[in-house]
Amino acid sequence: MFTGIIECTAKVHRLNRNRNNLYITLNNPFLDKEIKINQSICHNGVCLSVMNINQKTYTVIASEETLLCTNLNFLKIKDEINLERGITLHERLNGHIVQGHVDTIATIIKIENKSGSWIFSFKSKKKLDDVVVKKGSIAINGISLTIITCDQHTFNVSILSYTYEKTNLHVMKIGDIVNVEFDILGKYINKTIQKMYNK
Template sequence: MFTGIVECTAKVHQLNREKNNICITFNNPFLNKKIQINQSICHNGICLSIMNINKKTYSVIASEETLLCTNLNFLKIQDEVNLERGMMLHERLNGHIVQGHVDTIARIIKIENRNGSWLFFFKSKTKLNHRIVKKGSIAINGVSLTIITCNQYIFNVSILPYTYETTNFHLMKIGDMVNIEFDILGKYIHQSIQRFWKNNRKTF
């Protein structure tokens, strides 16, 4: 479980195709912090487990299912990825609950410089009905953000200077694909309402 507050970034060091999976090796930015085999780390919003560690790099494996629903197929060597280790229960939840389970991907269609912040506009591959709400939470490449406006396919968020500089948002450009995770609380509420109406439609 994560919070959407990115700790740091890492560059892709190596990409190796292993049957239908991809082994991704990153430069290790956690040299002075303890990480271990099988530890889960959020990479651009994707929960992946460490398979191998050495002094300068560590590796993870992305399965075929993960590759189908995320932007990992677009990764190139030297690309920069947002990282967050699993949250600790005794710490403040400064973002929102992020599982690291990507729901869909979206394309950047517009970036506006607002003289102190940036507005990023995204177009989702899937309909956003009942998935997001104005002023609600969303995770974009693992970053916890607040939705400003939204319609069936398009939504936007505001990026402040600290987030812009310390995540890979400063490298993003129009046409780039990003990973999207919708708010888990909203997903559970929507499913509960659907089940309620399905079970009680004859009554109403």
């Protein structure tokens, strides 16, 4: 489980395809911190397990199912990826509950510079329905953000300067694809209400 507060970014060092899986090797930014084999780390909002570690890099594997529903299938060498290690029980939950299970992808359709902040607008591949609400939480490439406005297919968020500079949003452009995870609490509430009305 994660919070959507990005610790750092890392660049893709190597990409190897083995059948329908993708092995992703990244420059290791956690050299002075503990990471270990089988540890879960959130990569652009996708929970992946560490398969191999050496002095300067580490490797994770994305399965075919993960590649089909996330933006990891579009990765290139030197692409920048947002990283967050799993939450520990003694930490404050500064963002919101992020599982690392991507619900859909979305395309950036507009970026507005607001002199110290940015408004990013997205068009979702999946219909948003009631799982996305104004002022609700959403994770974009693993970043915990608050929705400004939304409709059935589009939504936008405000990005402060610190978040813009410390995540891969600063290299994003119109047309780029991002991973989207809806708020887990909203998904459970929506499912419960649907069951009530379908009785």
